Amino acid sequence: MNYLQISLIVYFVFRGSSTAFTITEINEPPLLIKMHPNQHRTITFDDARDAILQSFNQSKCCEVTSLQVQFETQEFRIIQHQDFKESDFQLDGVLNFRQFVSMIHIKDGMLAITSDSIAYILKFNYDRVFVHDFEEKGQQFARIRLKADLQTIAPSLVAKNEMPQLLFAPSTNLVFLLFSDSAQVFSMQQMEQQADSLDVYQINDWRRRKQRGLTKEIDGLVFSVVGRDGLDVYKIVQKDLKFLKNLKFDTLGLNYSIDIADFAILKHGTKENLYSMFLLDRNCGLFLIDVFRDQSISFGLRSWISEQSGGISVDTRNGRNVFMAYQSLNHYYVLEFNVDLDNGNSFIIRIKQINHRVIDLDATEDFVIVQGVNQHMILFANGYDYVMNHHQDQIFKHLGLRDFAFFNQSYKLDDMDDITKKYYYDDFFFGITAQSAFLTRFQIDPIKLKCLYSQSDVGQTFTYTLQYNSTLDNIQDLVVRHTQIVNVEVVKTYFYEEEQYLIFFIVVLLGLILIVGLGCACQWYLNNKREYQILVEYVQKSARDKGIKQEDQTSVFQQKNKSFLQ
Ligand SMILES: *[C@@H]1O[C@H](CO)[C@@H](O)[C@H](O)[C@H]1NC(C)=O
Ligand SMILES: *[C@@H]1O[C@H](CO)[C@@H](O)[C@H](O)[C@H]1NC(C)=O
Ligand SMILES: *[C@@H]1O[C@H](CO)[C@@H](O)[C@H](O)[C@H]1NC(C)=O
Ligand SMILES: *[C@@H]1O[C@H](CO)[C@@H](O)[C@H](O)[C@H]1NC(C)=O
Numbered sequence: 001m002n003y004l005q006i007s008l009i010v011y012f013v014f015r016g017s018s019t020a021f022t023i024t025e026i027n028e029p030p031l032l033i034k035m036h037p038n039q040h041r042t043i044t045f046d047d048a049r050d051a052i053l054q055s056f057n058q059s060k061c062c063e064v065t066s067l068q069v070q071f072e073t074q075e076f077r078i079i080q081h082q083d084f085k086e087s088d089f090q091l092d093g094v095l096n097f098r099q100f101v102s103m104i105h106i107k108d109g110m111l112a113i114t115s116d117s118i119a120y121i122l123k124f125n126y127d128r129v130f131v132h133d134f135e136e137k138g139q140q141f142a143r144i145r146l147k148a149d150l151q152t153i154a155p156s157l158v159a160k161n162e163m164p165q166l167l168f169a170p171s172t173n174l175v176f177l178l179f180s181d182s183a184q185v186f187s188m189q190q191m192e193q194q195a196d197s198l199d200v201y202q203i204n205d206w207r208r209r210k211q212r213g214l215t216k217e218i219d220g221l222v223f224s225v226v227g228r229d230g231l232d233v234y235k236i237v238q239k240d241l242k243f244l245k246n247l248k249f250d251t252l253g254l255n256y257s258i259d260i261a262d263f264a265i266l267k268h269g270t271k272e273n274l275y276s277m278f279l280l281d282r283n284c285g286l287f288l289i290d291v292f293r294d295q296s297i298s299f300g301l302r303s304w305i306s307e308q309s310g311g312i313s314v315d316t317r318n319g320r321n322v323f324m325a326y327q328s329l330n331h332y333y334v335l336e337f338n339v340d341l342d343n344g345n346s347f348i349i350r351i352k353q354i355n356h357r358v359i360d361l362d363a364t365e366d367f368v369i370v371q372g373v374n375q376h377m378i379l380f381a382n383g384y385d386y387v388m389n390h391h392q393d394q395i396f397k398h399l400g401l402r403d404f405a406f407f408n409q410s411y412k413l414d415d416m417d418d419i420t421k422k423y424y425y426d427d428f429f430f431g432i433t434a435q436s437a438f439l440t441r442f443q444i445d446p447i448k449l450k451c452l453y454s455q456s457d458v459g460q461t462f463t464y465t466l467q468y469n470s471t472l473d474n475i476q477d478l479v480v481r482h483t484q485i486v487n488v489e490v491v492k493t494y495f496y497e498e499e500q501y502l503i504f505f506i507v508v509l510l511g512l513i514l515i516v517g518l519g520c521a522c523q524w525y526l527n528n529k530r531e532y533q534i535l536v537e538y539v540q541k542s543a544r545d546k547g548i549k550q551e552d553q554t555s556v557f558q559q560k561n562k563s564f565l566q
Contacts, residue, residue: 031466033451034491037458041451043545049380050388051468059462059497062451062488067396069378070366070445074141078112078120079435095484100432104175106188111166111175112432113150121146121192121315122437126412129428129439139429141439146194167237170411171216171264176203176241178224180212185239205243207232210252218265218275221293230258231279232460233297244297249284252301256284264558265291266319276302276341278322280311286324286337288344303344315363321349321381323368325358331357333368334379350385352385352393353542362429364406364443374399387469387479398440404431426454449486457490464488 006152045051051064079098105113109123122142129141167176173188183203191198206316212224222234223242230248247255259282268290269273275291277299285307290300310326322337336349356372363369363381370377378394408431409489430439447468464486472478 002352003341009324014237019215021482026480026482030485030487033486033488034486035451037453037490039452043449045447045449047470047480048468048479049382049470050391051447051466052390053449053467053486054364054465056463056465059464060546061453061457061462062449062464062486063230064449064466064468065445065448066259066446067380068229068390069396069442071396071440071442073398073438073440075433075436075438076142077436078144079114098112099434100402100436101163102166103403103405103437104168105170105408105411105430107173108173109145110430110432110437111168111188112437113164113177114164117150119146119148119150119191119435121148124412129441141555142437146192148198150193150198152523163216165212166343167217168214169222169223171220172236172239174236174239175223176213176215178206178215179208180206180226182206183241184371185241187239187268190390201239205234207243207246213260214262216263216265218267219293221297223263223277225260225263225266228257228259229425231260231263245299245301247279247299249281251299252287252289254284254301256281259283262313262315263270264315264322266316270380278305278314278316280314280324280340282311283309285309285311286322288339288341288346303346305339305346306335306348308335311356314363315361315368317363317365318381321363321368322346323361323363323379325354325361328357332360334358334368336368336379338383343481349382352379362404362406371401372400378400383471384479384499387471398438402432402434403440404429426530445487451488453488453490458492460490462488517549 003160016067031042031043034176049067051066051430053062053064055062079100096115098114098118098213100112101115103110109121112120112122113307114120121144123145124142125140145543164177165178167178168174168188169176175185175188175191176187177184183206184200185203186198186200207226207229209226211227211229213227215222215224217223217236220236221238221244221433224232224234226232226246230246232246233244235244249258260279261282262280263277265275265277268276275293277289277291279287279289279418281287286303286305288302288305290302292298292300299432301532305322306324308326308328310328311324312327312332313320314324319341320339322339324337326333326335330553332354334352334354336352337346338349339346353370354370354377356375356377358372360371361368362371365381367380375397378396380388380391382388407427427443428439428441430437432438441496449466453462466482466486467485468482468484470480470482472480
């Protein structure tokens with residue numbers, strides 16, 4: 001068979017520093033699908049990123065579905081109507097109403113805080129969380145473990161008129177409650193033990209700033225965006241934060257004023273004590289910065305990735321596909337870059353206009369969630385834009401989503417190991433809306449060929465050409481384009497599915513009858529055998545009673561045998 005033909009076409013595309021990529025064309029052997037009318041047939045193409053299907057016969061009974069993420073959300077209302085006071089309704093302003101304003105992922109759950117400084121500790125019910133049928137809708141993915149009033153210790157948020165940030169340090173089990181001008185810390189463990197009093201410490205070294213943005217912890221270092229003041233770095237020392245350094249553009253040898261919008265940081269894969277940071281400035285664009293950790297901390301500019309202004313958010317999970325959202329006039333866009341962390345080279349994979357306001361970006365290995373207010377978009381990470389030419393970007397709605405986090409495996413207790421072992425850490429995300437906690441499980445739904453034909457198509461064969469693209473995970477510059485002829489033969493069927501069940505039932509019934517019959521026969525045989533035995537014993541017994549007669553009988557028998565042997 002000479003079905004498999006491979007041809008190499010090398011496209012040279014000029015993209016900044018890197019210049020070429022290869023498309024390999026493969027003609028796959030034809031696929032024959034025999035199917036019954038009125039029955040769905042689905043064939044999955046796991047590696048495909050994009051597919052198109054063309055029919056030779058103008059038949060629309062088969063179609064390909066695009067690569068998408070399947071979501072299932074469970075919501076759990078926490079703040080009930082009776083939690084509001086009459087006076088709440090008379091005030092206005094975001095922070096006056098009792099509502100969730102911030103949350104963080106803690107060990108086995110989340111800590112969420114309301115505008116009136118009530119903290120809720122929610123713990124996952126893992127057995128509910130990991131039911132992966134994408135159908136069951138339970139409410140109890142988590143339970144409220146503790147409700148604590150922090151009003152006495154935390155300044156009233158209304159008074160502050162600022163949304164606080166929570167920060168969790170998993171290594172020390174500490175929670176930081178952060179404001180632009182003050183910060184406090186308490187122990188998660190002590191809080192969970194429901195001690196009568198919670199020890200809350202003021203962070204004296206916390207720098208007062210006019211603005212405060214994202215604050216993140218990595219390996220005991222705390223990075224905090226402070227807008228026009230740049231980026232502050234602290235170190236966790238026992239139950240305290242020690243200020244280490246402030247980053248401004250002059251630190252990097254650039255003569256610009258800074259206005260940081262967001263950043264993303266990850267460990268450099270190979271080098272110890274080295275981190276790679278993507279720093280997004282509102283005016284100057286996106287920078288790749290090396291962060292060295294020695295006694296203190298130092299920064300080095302590796303490359304200036306984009307000069308695009310209007311930056312809103314940046315995120316990456318793998319360090320290679322880097323997403324940046326920005327606003328230009330009244331439009332929102334997401335840029336995807338391919339970045340090489342080792343040499344700092346980068347190029348734009350694509351520019352995507354987004355039809356809703358973009359608040360934040362959150363990346364997984366495979367896709368990024370472009371977070372809006374009620375409407376969010378999924379963009380798949382890719383090597384090249386054109387690989388997914390025919391792909392329709394997926395929109396999903398989640399009303400009032402306020403804050404969320406991806407589940408991190410290492411944030412669970414050790415004895416939960418067996419339950420979660422087989423799942424990826426980013427199999428779900430969870431967070432808060434104004435009054436609820438929610439959990440959204442997701443899974444990538446591969447490209448599928450789906451067919452359904454009717455009775456009138458019986459006996460006919462329909463021909464399609466299927467083309468799909470796949471990329472190889474490890475080889476960056478290779479796209480494989482598959483072409484496959486698909487013949488769908490609609491075959492006559494005598495039984496419909498329901499009738500098949502009936503036949504199955506009848507066969508099983510007949511089988512049962514047969515088994516019962518055999519059983520009876522066996523019983524009958526065994527009974528007869530026993531009666532025979534009884535009879536023999538009876539005969540022998542009565543023979544013994546008659547003494548001599550038996551010997552005669554025996555001799556007669558022996559004689560008979562003898563004559564037989566002769
Ligand atoms: C696959 O990739 C090629 C090359 O980038 C592109 O032309 C094509 O539209 C993509 N999609 C399909 C289904 O072939
Ligand atoms: C569909 O097209 C193929 C190829 O042209 C042909 O062999 C086949 O008979 C057609 N089937 C129908 C139902 O028209
Ligand atoms: C920085 O730029 C400003 C104006 O753009 C200029 O006046 C100043 O001399 C520059 N400083 C240095 C050290 O280059
Ligand atoms: C999960 O938490 C660990 C410990 O803090 C951290 O090293 C790791 O990067 C986190 N993973 C993700 C995907 O955030």
